[in-house]
Amino acid sequence: MSVLYTLPYGRSILPDAMIKYFNLDISISGPDEKFAKIFPQKRLPTYIDVDEKTGDVYTLTETLAIIQYLMGKVGTEEAHALMGGDCLKTRCSVTRWLSIWNTDLAYSCANAVKQIKGMLPYNKKTFEAEKEAVEHIIVNVVEARLKNFTYLAGEDITIADLYAACLATFPFSFLFDKKWVSNHPVFMRWFNTVKVHPMIADVFKNFAILDAPLAPPQKKKEQKPKQEQPKKEAKAEKPAEEAEPAPEKKAKHPLEALGKSSKFVLDEWKRQYSNNDTRPVALPWFFEHYDPSEWSIWRVDYKYNDELTMTFMSNNLVGGFFNRLSGSINL
Ligand SMILES: N[C@@H](CCC(=O)N[C@@H](CS)C(=O)NCC(=O)O)C(=O)O
Missing domain, CATH: 3.40.30.10 (Glutaredoxin)
Structure with missing residues (x-):
C-alpha cells in the first residue's frame, strides 16, 4: 500500500x-x-x-x-482547477507561491523557532534577522499581492493558498500574536477566507492566536555579590586608597572549589579521544589515567528511546544534556 x-x-x-x-x-x-x-x-x-x-x-x-x-x-476537475487550471500563467503563479512559502518563509520561520526551542543556539542578531525576513516577505510580497486580489494566484482559490494557510500555522505558533493580527488586516482577510476551505478546515479546529510572541530562552544573569557601602566612620579612619571598593570577583562555579585535576587532564583525554582509534588506543589510555578519587563516570540511559526516530530529536536531547553539563566541562 x-x-x-x-x-x-x-x-x-x-x-x-x-x-x-x-x-x-x-x-x-x-x-x-x-x-x-x-x-x-x-x-x-x-x-x-x-x-x-x-x-x-x-x-x-x-x-x-x-x-x-x-x-x-x-x-478531477476540482484538482485541476486547484493546480491553476488551463491558464499557463496561473499554473506558474501557483508554483511561484508554493515555492515562496516552502523556502523563504518556511526556512526563516524554522531558523527563528529553532532558537526559541533551543534546537539552535540563540543569537540575537540572526534571530531578529529571521523575524525581519518573515515580516519583509509577508508585507512586501504576500500582502502586496493580496491588497488587490482575493487569492495568491489567479482569481480563484488554488493549492498555493491552501498550502500557504497551512504553513502559516508555523509563524502563528511563535510570532504572529494578537497585536500582529490587528496590524495585518490584509493578510488576515485572506487567511480567514482560506482556512475555512473544506480541505483544510479541520487543521484549524483548535486554532488560537498568541497573546504575545514567544521569546527565546534568556540566559540567567550571574548574581553579582552586592557591593557593601563603605562605612562613613571607617572611611575617615582609613587612608584613601584602602577605602576604594575591592574589584568585583567573578562568582565561582561550585566545582571550582575542587581545584584542577592533576592526574586525569581533560584536555589530554580530549586529544587522545579525537586523534586515536577509540577501542585500541583511547579507551586503554582512559582506564590507565582515570582517577576515581577525582572523577566519577556516569552512564545515562534515555527512558523514551521509541521517541528517537529522527536524528534531530536525539541531537536536541544530547545537546541539552551537554549544555547542562558545561559548568563541569569547563573546569
Ligand atoms: N525541501 C524539503 C524540506 C523538508 C523539511 O525540511 N521538512 C522538515 C519538516 S517541515 C523536516 O523534515 N524536519 C526534520 C529535520 O529537519 O530533521 C521539502 O520541501 O519537502
Missing part, C-alpha cells in the same frame, strides 16, 4: 489533508525504520507510491513534488 510519511506540523499538513479530503487509498505514517532506510535525507513529508496492479514502487521527497503528484493522481 502507498504510504505518506508525515510530521504533525509544517510542510506535512497539506499533503495529509489532501489524502483525507480526496479519500485517497494512501496510509499516513510517522517516520519509522523503513522511512529512515529509504529516505536518507530524513526530511518530511515523503511518499512511497505502490501501484497495486503492477507492484511498481515510486518514491518521492520534496513537498511540492508530492503535492503535484497527489493532485495528478486525483485527476
Whole structure:
C-alpha cells in the first residue's frame, strides 16, 4: 500500500489533508525504520507510491513534488482547477507561491523557532534577522499581492493558498500574536477566507492566536555579590586608597572549589579521544589515567528511546544534556 510519511506540523499538513479530503487509498505514517532506510535525507513529508496492479514502487521527497503528484493522481476537475487550471500563467503563479512559502518563509520561520526551542543556539542578531525576513516577505510580497486580489494566484482559490494557510500555522505558533493580527488586516482577510476551505478546515479546529510572541530562552544573569557601602566612620579612619571598593570577583562555579585535576587532564583525554582509534588506543589510555578519587563516570540511559526516530530529536536531547553539563566541562 502507498504510504505518506508525515510530521504533525509544517510542510506535512497539506499533503495529509489532501489524502483525507480526496479519500485517497494512501496510509499516513510517522517516520519509522523503513522511512529512515529509504529516505536518507530524513526530511518530511515523503511518499512511497505502490501501484497495486503492477507492484511498481515510486518514491518521492520534496513537498511540492508530492503535492503535484497527489493532485495528478486525483485527476478531477476540482484538482485541476486547484493546480491553476488551463491558464499557463496561473499554473506558474501557483508554483511561484508554493515555492515562496516552502523556502523563504518556511526556512526563516524554522531558523527563528529553532532558537526559541533551543534546537539552535540563540543569537540575537540572526534571530531578529529571521523575524525581519518573515515580516519583509509577508508585507512586501504576500500582502502586496493580496491588497488587490482575493487569492495568491489567479482569481480563484488554488493549492498555493491552501498550502500557504497551512504553513502559516508555523509563524502563528511563535510570532504572529494578537497585536500582529490587528496590524495585518490584509493578510488576515485572506487567511480567514482560506482556512475555512473544506480541505483544510479541520487543521484549524483548535486554532488560537498568541497573546504575545514567544521569546527565546534568556540566559540567567550571574548574581553579582552586592557591593557593601563603605562605612562613613571607617572611611575617615582609613587612608584613601584602602577605602576604594575591592574589584568585583567573578562568582565561582561550585566545582571550582575542587581545584584542577592533576592526574586525569581533560584536555589530554580530549586529544587522545579525537586523534586515536577509540577501542585500541583511547579507551586503554582512559582506564590507565582515570582517577576515581577525582572523577566519577556516569552512564545515562534515555527512558523514551521509541521517541528517537529522527536524528534531530536525539541531537536536541544530547545537546541539552551537554549544555547542562558545561559548568563541569569547563573546569
Ligand atoms: N525541501 C524539503 C524540506 C523538508 C523539511 O525540511 N521538512 C522538515 C519538516 S517541515 C523536516 O523534515 N524536519 C526534520 C529535520 O529537519 O530533521 C521539502 O520541501 O519537502
